[in-house]
Amino acid sequence: xxxxxxxxxxxxxxxxxxxxxxxxxxxxxxxxxxxxxxxxxxxxxxxxxxxxxxxxxxxxxxxxxxxxxxxxxxxxxxxxxxxxxxxxxxxxxxxxxxxxxxxxxxxxxxxxxxxxxxxxxxxxxxxxxxxxxxxxxxxxxxxxxxxxxxxxxxxxxxxxxxxxxxxxxxxxxxxxxxxxxxxxxxxxxxxxxxxxxxxxxxxx
Numbered sequence: 001x002x003x004x005x006x007x008x009x010x011x012x013x014x015x016x017x018x019x020x021x022x023x024x025x026x027x028x029x030x031x032x033x034x035x036x037x038x039x040x041x042x043x044x045x046x047x048x049x050x051x052x053x054x055x056x057x058x059x060x061x062x063x064x065x066x067x068x069x070x071x072x073x074x075x076x077x078x079x080x081x082x083x084x085x086x087x088x089x090x091x092x093x094x095x096x097x098x099x100x101x102x103x104x105x106x107x108x109x110x111x112x113x114x115x116x117x118x119x120x121x122x123x124x125x126x127x128x129x130x131x132x133x134x135x136x137x138x139x140x141x142x143x144x145x146x147x148x149x150x151x152x153x154x155x156x157x158x159x160x161x162x163x164x165x166x167x168x169x170x171x172x173x174x175x176x177x178x179x180x181x182x183x184x185x186x187x188x189x190x191x192x193x194x195x196x197x198x199x200x201x202x203x204x
Contacts (some may be wrong), residue, residue, distance in 0.1 A: 001118035002077045003155040005070050011040045015058035065140040073137020080132035091121025094187045096199050168201050
């Protein structure tokens with residue numbers, strides 16, 4: 001599910017703090033980001049995207065992003081979803097064709113086409129599907145691309161508070177903010193919240 005787009009909304013500009021992924025579960029790795037809050041104010045619908053710069057508080061680098069209107073951002077989300085659905089259809093047709101060719105028999109050319117279609121469709125669904133899920137209407141510095149970018153802009157989800165102990169200041173990180181959208185599991189956040197509640201609070 002793609003992020004909700006509004007004319008004016010809270011966002012988090014994040015800096016990736018580790019180069020190599022850290023093991024987080026079986027056969028998975030994660031990257032941690034340090035985020036700073038910003039407000040995204042979009043141009044009016046029908047107006048072209050404008051450039052906005054923000055300085056990363058971690059590396060002090062000036063980052064310039066293109067901010068699209070709410071209408072344009074939703075159109076970008078719709079376009080990526082459409083491409084994802086088409087890629088999924090190509091994958092399914094290619095896979096079914098490959099199975100039928102195995103059962104009924106077929107030449108190497110048709111078999112090769114079926115394999116290429118299913119493999120290409122699978123890769124496209126995986127990559128473009130991630131872009132469709134991450135599209136925020138804020139582009140630049142590989143934001144929303146299917147890569148582990150050094151910097152990322154994520155639309156903040158209301159109700160997901162920072163996990164900081166009010167007594168000693170201990171904080172728990174819970175991953176990249178952009179994965180916390182309506183309809184997505186809150187497991188990483190809940191696990192981090194449990195760690196915060198169980199930590200050894202050392203008040204000054």
